[in-house]
Amino acid sequence: MEIDGKELYMASIKDVAKLAGVGLGTASRVINNKGSVKPTTREKVLRAIRELNYTPNEVARSFQSQSSKLVGLIIPTVWHPFFSELTYYVENELYKRGYKMMLCNSDAEANKEIDYLEMLKRHQVAGIIAITYSDFTGFGTIDLPMVSIDRYINDKIPHVASNNYEGGKKAAEALIKGGAQKLAYVGGIPLFKSSVSERKKALIEVAKKHNRPYVVHETLPSDNQIDLTVKEFLKLYPDVDGVFTSTDLFAGALIKELNNQGKKVPEDVQVVGFDGIQNNDFFKPILSTVVQPVEGIGRKSVEILLNLIDKKEITYETILDVSYRKGDTTK
Amino acid sequence: MEIDGKELYMASIKDVAKLAGVGLGTASRVINNKGSVKPTTREKVLRAIRELNYTPNEVARSFQSQSSKLVGLIIPTVWHPFFSELTYYVENELYKRGYKMMLCNSDAEANKEIDYLEMLKRHQVAGIIAITYSDFTGFGTIDLPMVSIDRYINDKIPHVASNNYEGGKKAAEALIKGGAQKLAYVGGIPLFKSSVSERKKALIEVAKKHNRPYVVHETLPSDNQIDLTVKEFLKLYPDVDGVFTSTDLFAGALIKELNNQGKKVPEDVQVVGFDGIQNNDFFKPILSTVVQPVEGIGRKSVEILLNLIDKKEITYETILDVSYRKGDTTK
Numbered sequence: 001m002e003i004d005g006k007e008l009y010m011a012s013i014k015d016v017a018k019l020a021g022v023g024l025g026t027a028s029r030v031i032n033n034k035g036s037v038k039p040t041t042r043e044k045v046l047r048a049i050r051e052l053n054y055t056p057n058e059v060a061r062s063f064q065s066q067s068s069k070l071v072g073l074i075i076p077t078v079w080h081p082f083f084s085e086l087t088y089y090v091e092n093e094l095y096k097r098g099y100k101m102m103l104c105n106s107d108a109e110a111n112k113e114i115d116y117l118e119m120l121k122r123h124q125v126a127g128i129i130a131i132t133y134s135d136f137t138g139f140g141t142i143d144l145p146m147v148s149i150d151r152y153i154n155d156k157i158p159h160v161a162s163n164n165y166e167g168g169k170k171a172a173e174a175l176i177k178g179g180a181q182k183l184a185y186v187g188g189i190p191l192f193k194s195s196v197s198e199r200k201k202a203l204i205e206v207a208k209k210h211n212r213p214y215v216v217h218e219t220l221p222s223d224n225q226i227d228l229t230v231k232e233f234l235k236l237y238p239d240v241d242g243v244f245t246s247t248d249l250f251a252g253a254l255i256k257e258l259n260n261q262g263k264k265v266p267e268d269v270q271v272v273g274f275d276g277i278q279n280n281d282f283f284k285p286i287l288s289t290v291v292q293p294v295e296g297i298g299r300k301s302v303e304i305l306l307n308l309i310d311k312k313e314i315t316y317e318t319i320l321d322v323s324y325r326k327g328d329t330t331k
Numbered sequence: 332m333e334i335d336g337k338e339l340y341m342a343s344i345k346d347v348a349k350l351a352g353v354g355l356g357t358a359s360r361v362i363n364n365k366g367s368v369k370p371t372t373r374e375k376v377l378r379a380i381r382e383l384n385y386t387p388n389e390v391a392r393s394f395q396s397q398s399s400k401l402v403g404l405i406i407p408t409v410w411h412p413f414f415s416e417l418t419y420y421v422e423n424e425l426y427k428r429g430y431k432m433m434l435c436n437s438d439a440e441a442n443k444e445i446d447y448l449e450m451l452k453r454h455q456v457a458g459i460i461a462i463t464y465s466d467f468t469g470f471g472t473i474d475l476p477m478v479s480i481d482r483y484i485n486d487k488i489p490h491v492a493s494n495n496y497e498g499g500k501k502a503a504e505a506l507i508k509g510g511a512q513k514l515a516y517v518g519g520i521p522l523f524k525s526s527v528s529e530r531k532k533a534l535i536e537v538a539k540k541h542n543r544p545y546v547v548h549e550t551l552p553s554d555n556q557i558d559l560t561v562k563e564f565l566k567l568y569p570d571v572d573g574v575f576t577s578t579d580l581f582a583g584a585l586i587k588e589l590n591n592q593g594k595k596v597p598e599d600v601q602v603v604g605f606d607g608i609q610n611n612d613f614f615k616p617i618l619s620t621v622v623q624p625v626e627g628i629g630r631k632s633v634e635i636l637l638n639l640i641d642k643k644e645i646t647y648e649t650i651l652d653v654s655y656r657k658g659d660t661t662k
Contacts, residue, residue, distance in 0.1 A: 078415050
């Protein structure tokens with residue numbers, strides 16, 4: 001280490017033990033906060049640490065213990081407002097608990113997801129929190145503590161999700177309360193068993209219960225052209241008057257297209273989104289939407305992962321409550 | 332490593348060397364892609380790697396070489412759309428170049444910034460990219476390769492920024508072109524030497540050149556109450572008709588308050604923001620704004636940092652072009 005041209009000596013654990021007049025094992029127990037050490041001895045070691053300005057080397061430490069205080073977060077893209085909010089809370093909760101976070105943007109591409117999983121294994125992270133879309137069959141079992149968000153992968157991997165069914169129910173009921181006669185669900189098709197499909201299921205059940213006709217229009221997640229999807233949808237079903245979209249961005253695109261076609265929201269067509277990405281009321285319209293408990297999902301995922309790492313008992317399915325927030329796009 | 336209950340044997344570099352019939356040094360040179368190895372020998376080693384399904388252990392590797400393929404990114408909060416876009420591009424560029432990224436949200440708090448810097452040193456990251464606001468005097472010299480975004484720290488740390496002066500000039504000229512008679516700048520006060528203050532400087536110079544009166548209204552960055560700031564500003568200066576704000580979010584808050592007071596944008600007051608955070612045209616108004624080259628800032632910062640790590644020649648000041656995008660809030 002060099003500071004302003006002056007070579008500095010980096011103290012090692014041996015130097016600490018020597019100055020404190022204790023054995024290496026004792027110094028290590030104090031530094032790693034493991035095992036019992038007499039209070040007076042501990043004080044001597046801590047004084048030596050301060051005096052020598054000793055910094056434990058995390059890399060050497062994780063090499064020795066074969067573990068680390070690093071957690072990997074795999075998400076499609078931090079650019080999307082929902083994922084950036086989630087990333088903020090995951091990192092914040094990890095920081096509070098003494099862990100650091102490696103961020104991986106997979107762009108929802110299978111090869112990048114697998115690549116990141118292998119990379120995280122090589123880096124010996126303590127665990128992984130992930131929102132994934134790939135088929136892991138070819139990858140074998142993930143032999144690292146892992147928490148999956150939104151998606152059930154298998155019985156061994158705990159997952160955390162919003163109550164998507166409740167969200168869909170609240171959205172559909174809001175549309176009906178506003179007088180919608182013909183309902184619709186517009187969104188992406190989940191490729192794997194994902195609790196996201198519960199949103200659609202709930203709308204269908206509410207429509208049936210209230211004897212309202214309904215339609216479903218879905219696109220593949222790889223088909224990013226939201227604008228095209230909503231145009232196609234309105235061409236196929238010009239008579240719907242209450243639409244629940246799988247995300248707020250879908251709702252935004254739909255409202256724009258409705259306006260282009262001279263239809264008024266919510267007078268002619270009501271729209272309810274999902275996510276709750278609008279963090280301010282500067283830009284209009286304010287969407288009527290189902291707000292996901294993003295902070296809760298982030299913090300809970302960390303809590304479960306760290307319990308898993310510490311081999312404590314955990315819950316394998318965690319479903320968090322959502323809320324409906326009325327905006328300008330419903331009556 | 333266990334897969335489906337079967338204990339698997341993890342191959343080591345020794346196994347690779349043995350199977351390939353080469354020395355340990357040769358195997359290491361192929362694995363680390365360093366030094367010269369005969370093509371036929373290289374092929375033998377690569378075949379052994381594939382056969383044994385050998386995975387290099389990054390932790391052991393960085394322990395041995397005292398370096399790692401990890402880069403730390405320190406930003407105020409990934410939640411803000413400008414920073415989430417930047418984070419996406421930094422991570423994407425690092426991924427392309429074989430590096431991984433540790434994300435640190437400092438909340439722009441001095442103690443968290445210092446804490447993260449020390450943590451990153453302990454983890455022996457290869458380098459740091461940071462947007463910081465603290466006074467580092469007490470922290471000493473940062474003895475790791477580092478690139479600073481937006482802010483000049485000292486002559487030894489390269490920095491990358493948007494051409495803030497050009498941006499301010501474009502904003503002010505757009506307001507004048509739209510007929511503004513009394514100009515204003517509203518924003519946060521940069522605590523340290525930051526190129527962000529160039530935005531204000533440019534507006535003042537353009538106003539002087541065109542003989543327009545102008546006012547400046549700034550708040551401390553810790554004072555997060557944008558809503559309050561814009562209210563205060565409009566109370567003090569009810570007669571301005573062309574406002575340039577330091578960020579798009581400031582512009583959004585100002586427009587909302589103007590509307591509350593019955594003033595029309597852009598008819599009564601024109602507003603130009605800075606950042607270019609609106610990635611779609613779903614929510615109105617579409618701001619007239621100065622668009623930062625976020626992708627360029629992210630990728631260029633990575634390029635400079637990796638050159639610094641590899642001890643190649645670098646540029647210490649990189650200023651990237653901005654563009655003006657006309658929206659609904661100017662005439």
